[in-house]
Amino acid sequence: MEVRVRFAPSPTGHLHIGSARTAIFNWLFARHNGGKFLLRIEDTDRERSKQEYTDAILDGLKWLGLDWDEDVIYQSKRLDIYREIAEKLVQDGKAYYCSCTPEELEQMREKALKEGTGKLGYSGRCRNRTEHPPDRPKVIRFKSENTGVTIVDDMIQGRVKFDNSELDDLIILRSDGTPTYNFSAVIDDHEMRITHIIRGNDHLNNTPRQIQIYKALGYPIPEFAHHPLILGEDRSKLSKRHGATGLIQYREEGYLPEAIFNFLVRIGWSHGDQEIFSKEEMIKHFDIKDLSPSPGVWNQEKLVWLNGYYIRQTPLDELAELALPFFHKKGYPAKKDDYLISIIKDYQVRAKTLADFAESAGYYYVEEVVYEPEAKAKFLNKDSLPSLEVLLKKLETLERFDKESIEKCFSEALSETGLKMKQIAQPVRVALTGGTISPGIVELMVTLGREKVLKRLGRAVQVIKGNE
Structure with a gap:
């Protein structure tokens, strides 16, 4: 069986550093197993999805050296497929139309809170409804199994059981005809022939819902691997207060892609005591099963050290090319010549980021x-x-x-x-x-x-x- 994995970002913002780590894990797993790494852009959110974010995501992945093996899939071009399959589920009695208003849904939630049933989702009011007010917008809900358990045998987290009684009938198609994440992801992963879904464990709770949709559609269920997220140095969720969170910010601050790549892989994965790996070494040794099920901690000091190491390994001519924009950003009239290369040589052993060259060596140009x-x-x-x-x-x-x-x-x-x-x-x-x-x-x-x-x-x- 050919291993096929995918990275599926939403272009509603710049690529998060944690998402970049997920992309790297998928890419390494594919390359290690001689498989395919695919890319899907989940751009069904019409209001928040922007082309500039899509371009930034593609640019960021290329900057990291992550190449994909087939054409990029855009969900926004597949809306008719999702609608057709949602309608088929309704015809097969596995989904149904729902016309409940936001006010009615809130009343259901308040009632569940008051009664302490523990289930705060949809009550299933429209499950057997055959007629709907003509002036009301309708969504399509999936008939979730409400008895028994759904089991996820995760490659990293181990066996995880979910009580089906806790799963409500989720919306799979909105009233505007756009699909929800759990529905479109299943369809696309099936049609892209994805064999392994590697993603952050913030998606673990989505997995039982998706498994039920796989079963309803008669699709084979792929392997799942949910890796832990990155924590800040204070052990809380990584956020802007811990520093930059967008991949593009690290490039703008003068970090090299080799350093970011090596650093992100080592958060939660190891091979002996080795700290620095070439991509070839990572491809050779990487196995998703070696990822720790415990969260990894961001270590800014180690990232800075790694970046300094890669700066020292970079040929002077290439380093001058990389550092040049940072001199221009500071307003210095630098150009790619022997003078700049001499400056880079003088500071190569001292610089921790590309920005350091212009920050420390501006006096060469005044x-x-x-x-x-x-x-x-x-x-x-x-x-x-x-x-x-x-x-x-x-x-x-x-x-x-x-x-x-x-x-x-x-x-x-x-x-x-x-x-x-x-x-x-x-x-x-x-x-x-x-x-x-x-x-x-x-x-x-x-x-x-x-x-x-x-x-x-x-x-x-x-x-x-x-x-x-």
Whole structure:
């Protein structure tokens, strides 16, 4: 049997980071088993579904490197199919029309609460109704089994039993002719020949309803695997207060897709003590049965560490291309050239996100650095003036502005002034960058180049003298 799985997002918002994890699990399961990964867009909510969200979902999946094997299925193009099958269920006595008003439904709910029956859903009033007021809109409800139990043998959660008496007659077709989730999902999963449904365990309670619909339609029932959701570091449901929740936000903040992919897979899945996996390794080792039935916890510190690791592994030319938009976002006139690549090289071991390059290295592109007040007071003063002047004079005489030549100038300046390297390096660093943190001072100077270095050191000397 060919393994066939699907990812089925609704385009009513941007792709949630938890949904991206579900997509990854499905993709890995398909690739591990030599099967097919399919994509379905559940866009039957006419008011909330938007093309921009669909585009963002597709773009996000591609960014993660998730490719699908067949044409994308759009539910909005299949409405006639759902209506036809819903009508067939009515004809077969497995579903019925319901014309109860919202007021009547609320009265049923209040009565159930008052009586304490425990069943707050639909009472079944229209089950045997043959006539309906002509001016009332009608929905189609599924005749749920109301005795016995429905059993879900879940690949992750194990055997779960649901008391059928707790399941009311759910709506499968709304009065406007659009299907509800539980109904359309069953039809599509059958027609797409889905063999395994892998999704978050917030859908577990939908499963007994769907199993009953499968049986009513005579469809074979697929395997189910409901993975736990991600919790915030405080063990509550992951939300915006824990940080970004949309996949697109992480891309905009400068995270690499390889880091996000690796990080999400490792929440709830493991293979020995290994932390970092290539996609090939994940495909080789991934088994849905190895997923923990317990919720995984978001660890922002680990994500940042992983992203830094992948930044260090990325070739400089590619990294410069990726970081360039972040410089532009900050208003710096950067372009893909040797200068940018040198900057990226200087900061590659320090950066945790792509945004860090522009955030930390903007001084490479400004005409005049702005001194941090504390750094200026501590390092650009009368005490540092002699050493800055000595170094500046030696640098001005250089024919070649390279690492060896600059190091020689420092060595001679230290010898003449009797200072230690850190006593001269920090004033130079503040003069060149405006602050006290940068890559190695010599590497920094080589990247900045002769013109910028001499100009900035000269300005620092004049600032100390009070001429600026």
